[in-house]
Amino acid sequence: MRLIGKVAVVTGGAMGIGEATCLRFAEEGAAVVVADINEPAGQDTVRRITAAGGRALFVKTDVSKEDSVRQMVQATVAAFGSIHILVNNAAIFVLRGIDATPEEWRQILDVNVIGTSLVSKHVVPEIRKAGGGSIVNLGSISSFIAQPQFVTYNATKAAIATMTRCMALDLAPDNIRVNAVCPGTIWTQIVEKLAKEKGLTRETADTDPTWGGASMLKRVGEPREIANAILFLASEEASYVTGAHLMVDGGYTAV
Ligand SMILES: NC(=O)c1ccc[n+]([C@@H]2O[C@H](COP(=O)([O-])OP(=O)(O)OC[C@H]3O[C@@H](n4cnc5c(N)ncnc54)[C@H](O)[C@@H]3O)[C@@H](O)[C@H]2O)c1
Numbered sequence: 001m002r003l004i005g006k007v008a009v010v011t012g013g014a015m016g017i018g019e020a021t022c023l024r025f026a027e028e029g030a031a032v033v034v035a036d037i038n039e040p041a042g043q044d045t046v047r048r049i050t051a052a053g054g055r056a057l058f059v060k061t062d063v064s065k066e067d068s069v070r071q072m073v074q075a076t077v078a079a080f081g082s083i084h085i086l087v088n089n090a091a092i093f094v095l096r097g098i099d100a101t102p103e104e105w106r107q108i109l110d111v112n113v114i115g116t117s118l119v120s121k122h123v124v125p126e127i128r129k130a131g132g133g134s135i136v137n138l139g140s141i142s143s144f145i146a147q148p149q150f151v152t153y154n155a156t157k158a159a160i161a162t163m164t165r166c167m168a169l170d171l172a173p174d175n176i177r178v179n180a181v182c183p184g185t186i187w188t189q190i191v192e193k194l195a196k197e198k199g200l201t202r203e204t205a206d207t208d209p210t211w212g213g214a215s216m217l218k219r220v221g222e223p224r225e226i227a228n229a230i231l232f233l234a235s236e237e238a239s240y241v242t243g244a245h246l247m248v249d250g251g252y253t254a255v
Contacts, residue, residue: 011087169243
């Protein structure tokens with residue numbers, strides 16, 4: 001039980017990597033707040049945690065709206081007393097090239113970049129009050145590489161990589177570590193949808209040369225494999241790790 005006595009906020013905890021992280025944290029003893037715009041899926045995550053004997057609360061949250069974020073933090077503290085861990089996981093996938101409209105740019109910047117900054121801004125005072133803790137941001141292989149027609153998304157993930165280093169520097173005196181987990185292609189609902197659009201199934205996605213086939217391990221990853229890396233960085237096992245980017249990509253970016 002690596003997170004016993006800890007309170008964790010996971011944005012985008014209703015689905016995919018966020019959902020797997022909420023379940024994994026609860027297994028390790030944390031009280032978990034599922035902060036997401038998707039209420040039915042978020043409540044379902046909470047039901048699965050409580051059915052297994054864990055503690056969890058869904059708070060409907062739009063990370064791009066400051067009032068919504070403020071209310072989420074108030075609801076978390078009212079329910080669980082403090083916050084020790086934040087996972088900035090919520091993101092949208094506006095996948096556009098150089099012809100993206102200003103509206104498309106604003107849409108993705110609002111959620112992926114400004115959303116991460118707003119949640120951090122309002123959660124950090126609570127982590128400070130608790131004497132310190134850990135923030136894990138979701139970067140990506142897309143933080144570091146070029147991918148065709150992905151200018152909008154990759155720009156936001158590159159911003160997350162730099163924000164992680166800057167936040168780590170600024171928050172070190174408060175005993176708050178800030179790191180990023182950078183997944184390769186992970187089989188979540190959104191990735192399954194993108195795969196279908198390209199005519200790929202789970203099996204062919206594993207071997208396709210631009211999907212799983214591009215990794216050393218020759219497969220796409222599972223949400224729980226990312227949740228395990230997030231758990232490590234969130235826990236005291238990573239007590240001397242800050243400002244780091246942990247690639248969890250089956251070796252994709254190492255070749
Ligand atoms: N799946 C992958 O292959 C992959 C690879 C690299 C990085 N990532 C990163 O991992 C994270 C999770 O990805 P995923 O595949 O699980 O995505 P997903 O679409 O399955 O889940 C994202 C969650 O965020 C929520 N969300 C969206 N906008 C929100 C908002 N404004 N406020 C609150 N919640 C909001 C959604 O409702 C959803 O529950 C993202 O940051 C993504 O960039 C994913």
